[in-house]
Amino acid sequence: MDTDICGPSIPKxxxxxxxxxxxxxxxxxxVWVMDNLGVMSIQFMLPNKDDAIIWxxxxxxxxxxxxxxxxxxxxxxxxxxxxxxxxxxxxxxxNSYLKESGIDGxxxxxxxxxxxxxxxxxxxxxxxxxxxxxxxxxxxxxGFVCPKCTKESQVFEATSGGGKALSEEIGITYLGxxxxxxxxxxxxxxxxSYFDSFPDSPACKAIKKVVTGVASQIAxxxxxxxxxx
Amino acid sequence: MDTDICGPSIPKxxxxxxxxxxxxxxxxxxVWVMDNLGVMSIQFMLPNKDDAIIWxxxxxxxxxxxxxxxxxxxxxxxxxxxxxxxxxxxxxxxNSYLKESGIDGxxxxxxxxxxxxxxxxxxxxxxxxxxxxxxxxxxxxxGFVCPKCTKESQVFEATSGGGKALSEEIGITYLGxxxxxxxxxxxxxxxxSYFDSFPDSPACKAIKKVVTGVASQIAxxxxxxxxxx
Numbered sequence: 001m002d003t004d005i006c007g008p009s010i011p012k013x014x015x016x017x018x019x020x021x022x023x024x025x026x027x028x029x030x031v032w033v034m035d036n037l038g039v040m041s042i043q044f045m046l047p048n049k050d051d052a053i054i055w056x057x058x059x060x061x062x063x064x065x066x067x068x069x070x071x072x073x074x075x076x077x078x079x080x081x082x083x084x085x086x087x088x089x090x091x092x093x094x095n096s097y098l099k100e101s102g103i104d105g106x107x108x109x110x111x112x113x114x115x116x117x118x119x120x121x122x123x124x125x126x127x128x129x130x131x132x133x134x135x136x137x138x139x140x141x142x143g144f145v146c147p148k149c150t151k152e153s154q155v156f157e158a159t160s161g162g163g164k165a166l167s168e169e170i171g172i173t174y175l176g177x178x179x180x181x182x183x184x185x186x187x188x189x190x191x192x193s194y195f196d197s198f199p200d201s202p203a204c205k206a207i208k209k210v211v212t213g214v215a216s217q218i219a220x221x222x223x224x225x226x227x228x229x
Numbered sequence: 230m231d232t233d234i235c236g237p238s239i240p241k242x243x244x245x246x247x248x249x250x251x252x253x254x255x256x257x258x259x260v261w262v263m264d265n266l267g268v269m270s271i272q273f274m275l276p277n278k279d280d281a282i283i284w285x286x287x288x289x290x291x292x293x294x295x296x297x298x299x300x301x302x303x304x305x306x307x308x309x310x311x312x313x314x315x316x317x318x319x320x321x322x323x324n325s326y327l328k329e330s331g332i333d334g335x336x337x338x339x340x341x342x343x344x345x346x347x348x349x350x351x352x353x354x355x356x357x358x359x360x361x362x363x364x365x366x367x368x369x370x371x372g373f374v375c376p377k378c379t380k381e382s383q384v385f386e387a388t389s390g391g392g393k394a395l396s397e398e399i400g401i402t403y404l405g406x407x408x409x410x411x412x413x414x415x416x417x418x419x420x421x422s423y424f425d426s427f428p429d430s431p432a433c434k435a436i437k438k439v440v441t442g443v444a445s446q447i448a449x450x451x452x453x454x455x456x457x458x
Contacts, residue, residue: 006315007348049347052316052355057286060317084315086235087281088289114418119236121279129281149378155411159418182384189343189388 001067002041003094004084005060006053011043015191020044027072038074040067057089064093078220085119087126095130104218105133107175107210111141112154112162120163124170135214136173139163141180145202155180175213178206230296231270232323233313234289235282240272244420249273256301267303269296286318293322307449314348316355324359333447334362336404336439340370341383341391349392353399364443365402368392370409374431384409404442407435 002010011017011031019031021044030038042053042063055063073079083090095103106127110120120137127134139162144155158165167174181203187194198204208226215221231239240246240260248260250273259267271282271292284292302308312319324332335356339349349366356363368391373384387394396403410432416423427433437455444450 006317007351009344009347012344012347050350050354052351052358054316054321054355054358056318056321086313087283088235089285092283092285113414115238115241115414118238118241118278122236122281125279126281126283129283144373144384146375146378146380147382148380149375151375151377153376153411155373155384155409155414157411157415157418159415180384182382182386185342185344185384186386186388189386 001079001081002039002043003060003064003067003081003090005042005055005063005090007084008041008043008053009188010039010082011041012191013188014039017043017049017191024072027070028066029072040071060089061093064090065097068097078218087122091126092130095132103132105135107135107214108137108163108172109140110137110163110166111156112139112158112177113156114160116156117160117163117166120166124172134172135217136175136210137163137167138175138210139177142177143179145179145181147182152179173213173217175210176206178210179203230308230310231268231272232289232293232296232310232319234271234284234292234319236313237270237272237282238417239268239311240270241420242417243268246272246278246420253301256299257295258301269300289318290322293319294326297326307447316351320355321359324361332361334364336364336443337366337392337401338369339366339392339395340385341368341387341406342385343389345385346389346392346395349395353401363401364446365404365439366392366396367404367439368406371406372408374408374410376411381408402442402446404439405435407439408432 002008011019014033016031016033016039021031021040022029028040030040031044032038043049046053081094083094108120108123110116124134139158141156142158142162143152145152162177164174164177179202181198181201183198183201184194184203187197195204195207231237240248243262245260245262245268250260250269251258257269259269260273261267272278275282310323312323335352337349337352339345353363368387370385371387371391372381374381391406393403393406408431410427410430412427412430413423413432416426424433424436
């Protein structure tokens, strides 16, 4: 569920940007990009894919409520909510509308530099004040392996120890560091699976470790997640 | 003027994170980080710098109005408004509150990959619908020079031609490409001036070219901007 109403990127990254939403008696159908992966995003509803969604908070909140109430999600193992940055309407609404069903927790993603961590500390403070458990923190874009010389360097320098030091300081789970691999961005642009294309890459392994780390906390069966491993 | 209410980064990047706002008879005083550069941000008002600002749209709009009405900006050559991503409350409010004084225009910043350009096309559509002139578009994080082998590679691949191709397609000014230099992020983390420290770096030259490109469109004297060049 893509709650980035003004900047919805999930459909493109899933190779589904030309899909539209079907409406039946049972509600809006998510777009099934795989047998076991349904996506809902405002991007599917735009007459023109470059249209701006010029909406203030209340309209965004209304759509998020519809995504939760009017979409025929079927039986879900997991509802993953992608939020925009911030601690505002989208975050408050998701938390409030799911109050009764409960939220397993939040995954916090940062880059290792201190300016990003400043924002992320605010997200953590939000989760703590809103009573949302933090499943863990991920350092993204942590290290870049030069394709010319294969040596690693830092693109976003962890001047204060990165997400790892912050996790230790606050006492939350550190889910690991995902290196910056330009092929991830390219896979997103082409709507293809980075995991299928580069299963042995360091970034793929790091992301799988993040997923396993999250799954272990919410009692998800990790063997069914990666049956081929 | 930092309108990223939930993720205010400007004070830290300006080396002013421990400053607070002074209130006098003439209004709130901006924090003067240089003789000719005043900053206003909610970050200066937080009791604890890691506090979340858990505000829905109307409260954010109220603060933006106060930044414009209650701050004693003095005589300004230029009011530069930093907005969060999106086309929502902050963008609508700034445009609406400044309707009478007029806005010179918007600077659009992207990374060269297509997933970013998808968001940026929506920002451009917003500007066009809101009647805001587009002063130009910048490709940020365009190319990374490996510090180990000094060869350049792409971190965010321009799979569809990047911001340059988009600028040509839409007919807006292309302000240039700023390479990804890790020292920019470090300068932000330390609150130091990248321009003073690395005046001859390719990224510094590229950013100055962006500034000159913008200044030429709004009749700003560029010689006074870079007197030492």
